Amino acid sequence: MKRHTISLFLTLAAFWLLNSGHYSTLMLLLGAASITLVLIISHQMDVVDQESQPLYLTPNILAYYLWLVKEIIKANITVVKHIWLGNESISPTLKTIKISQKTDMGKVIYANSISLTPGTVTIDLVDDEIIVHALLYKDIESLTAGEMDRRVSVLER
Amino acid sequence: MDIVINFSSGLCLFIGSFLCVSGGIGILRFPDFYTRMHAVGVTGTLGAAMILIGLMLHSTDLLVFAKLVMILLLTLLLSPTTSHVLAKAALHNGLMPKLSQNTLEQSSLDLKSKETASSKF
Amino acid sequence: MLVAATLAIFVAMILAIIRGISGPTFYDRILAVNMFGTKTVLLISLLGFVMGRPEFLDIAIVYALINFISVIAVLRYSDTNQFKHTPGAEPCNRKSTEKEP
Numbered sequence: 502m503k504r505h506t507i508s509l510f511l512t513l514a515a516f517w518l519l520n521s522g523h524y525s526t527l528m529l530l531l532g533a534a535s536i537t538l539v540l541i542i543s544h545q546m547d548v549v550d551q552e553s554q555p556l557y558l559t560p561n562i563l564a565y566y567l568w569l570v571k572e573i574i575k576a577n578i579t580v581v582k583h584i585w586l587g588n589e590s591i592s593p594t595l596k597t598i599k600i601s602q603k604t605d606m607g608k609v610i611y612a613n614s615i616s617l618t619p620g621t622v623t624i625d626l627v628d629d630e631i632i633v634h635a636l637l638y639k640d641i642e643s644l645t646a647g648e649m650d651r652r653v654s655v656l657e658r
Numbered sequence: 659m660d661i662v663i664n665f666s667s668g669l670c671l672f673i674g675s676f677l678c679v680s681g682g683i684g685i686l687r688f689p690d691f692y693t694r695m696h697a698v699g700v701t702g703t704l705g706a707a708m709i710l711i712g713l714m715l716h717s718t719d720l721l722v723f724a725k726l727v728m729i730l731l732l733t734l735l736l737s738p739t740t741s742h743v744l745a746k747a748a749l750h751n752g753l754m755p756k757l758s759q760n761t762l763e764q765s766s767l768d769l770k771s772k773e774t775a776s777s778k779f
Numbered sequence: 780m781l782v783a784a785t786l787a788i789f790v791a792m793i794l795a796i797i798r799g800i801s802g803p804t805f806y807d808r809i810l811a812v813n814m815f816g817t818k819t820v821l822l823i824s825l826l827g828f829v830m831g832r833p834e835f836l837d838i839a840i841v842y843a844l845i846n847f848i849s850v851i852a853v854l855r856y857s858d859t860n861q862f863k864h865t866p867g868a869e870p871c872n873r874k875s876t877e878k879e880p
Contacts (some may be wrong), residue, residue, distance in 0.1 A: 519721060519724040519725070520725070520728075520837070522721050536721045546699050550667045554698075573703055573704060574704060577677065577700055577703065577704040580684075580696055580697070580699070580700050581677060581680045581700060584680050584681075584683055584684035584687065584688075584697060584700075585680065585683075587687070588687065588688065588689055590690075591693065591719070591758070591768065592758040593690075593692065593693050593755055593757050593758055594757060594758070595757060600668055602725075606760060612739045612742070613739075613742075616699075616738035616739075616741055616742050617699075617703060617734065617735075617737070617738045618699075619696055619699035619703060619704075620699070621690070621697050621743055622695055622699070622741055622742065623738075623745075624742070624745045624746055624749050625746055625749065632749075634692045634695075634745065634755060636693055638758075650683075664794050664801070665858040667780070668780040671781065671783075671784040672780070672783075672784075674784065675783065675784045675787030675788065676787075678787060678788060678791040678818065678821070679787050679790055679791050679794075680789060681791065681814070682790065682791035682792075682793075682794030682795060683794065685794060685795060685810070686794055686798055687816065688798060689780065691804055691806050691807050691810065694798070694807065694810060695810060698810055698813065698814045698817075701791065701817065701818070702814075702817055706780045706817060706820075706821055709784060709788075709821050709824075709825070710821070710824065712780075713825070713828055713856055716828060717828075717833070718780075718808060719833065722836065724832040725833075725836040725837070725839075725840065726824070726836065728840060728851060729820065729824065729836065729840055729843060731841055732840065732843045732844070733817065733820070736843065737817070739851075740850050740851070741846070742812055743850070743851060743854050744806060744809060744810060744813070744850070744854065745805070747854045747857035748804075750857070750858075751857060751863050752863060753804060753806060775825045
């Protein structure tokens with residue numbers, strides 16, 4: 502709980518300092534007052550926890566982001582290629598895929614990563630199944646092969 | 659040094675504009691709603707990222723740089739949520755996608771999505 | 780290069796607005812409006828640099844948030860009957876809304 506409060510405080514302070522650009526005493530005091538108010542309100546609402554500040558992800562998330570950026574660039578090139586090739590070259594597919602994540606956070610990360618990659622969109626998430634719409638049948642095949650699933654599961658632990 | 663930064667910033671802006679125009683062509687050209695969503699995904703992820711990175715290379719001020727990073731993070735965090743909400747609403751309200759193959763799977767999935775739609779709403 | 784990128788964004792916005800006007804279903808229109816909003820954020824940032832006034836970036840941040848919230852707010856009502864898609868008929872047209880008491 503304490504760690505999450507400190508993390509939220511640092512995030513809010515960085516947000517204020519980078520957005521304001523005025524560093525006079527009055528402005529800094531007003532900033533401190535508003536940060537304190539937000540911290541009190543979020544404690545009252547009971548939202549400062551593992552879910553809103555997922556600190557346990559920190560050690561592995563950077564490697565995952567780098568891999569995800571690489572995937573996004575590859576998928577973008579594919580989709581742009583098929584935009585210019587025209588309608589005959591695409592094979593839209595809708596499929597239900599089993600996922601292996603246990604926690605809510607893992608499921609959300611996986612579903613959002615799929616949506617963020619152009620060419621595949623998560624339509625629904627029910628228990629341990631997701632419905633995915635893909636521009637190409639090839640994309641569905643690479644999803645069921647499970648590379649992304651495995652990487653998110655590593656992140657989850 | 660200045661020339662290198664100017665050149666790479668220009669290159670990023672060029673790639674970004676090309677991706678955005680391609681996404682615009684895609685939204686006009688693709689056959690149905692779900693495929694058009696993928697075209698919008700191109701402009702939302704790499705198109706926006708490339709233009710903002712090009713502007714970041716232009717910026718001299720730290721605050722301006724930080725604000726550009728903030729816009730980039732906001733775009734990348736919000737775009738999957740928007741496209742998921744849009745796709746879910748469309749599927750649950752009975753807009754079926756045009757599929758090229760796996761028609762058997764489509765019919766089984768149709769039933770399933772109706773089940774979840776009736777249970778959710 | 781900045782001016783050229785601004786013009787390219789303008790072209791993408793025009794293409795999005797064409798889809799928004801001609802879109803066969805209601806969801807195509809929301810998608811086009813969403814894309815138009817994302818492009819507006821980029822346009823505002825680019826114009827800030829073209830005019831040499833990076834203060835425009837604050838407006839761009841606010842616009843990104845407003846764009847997101849407007850799409851979520853419209854789709855919040857997607858479980859009402861007006862949003863039901865029937866093949867061959869335009870959902871949400873004027874006749875079906877007039878029938879509502």
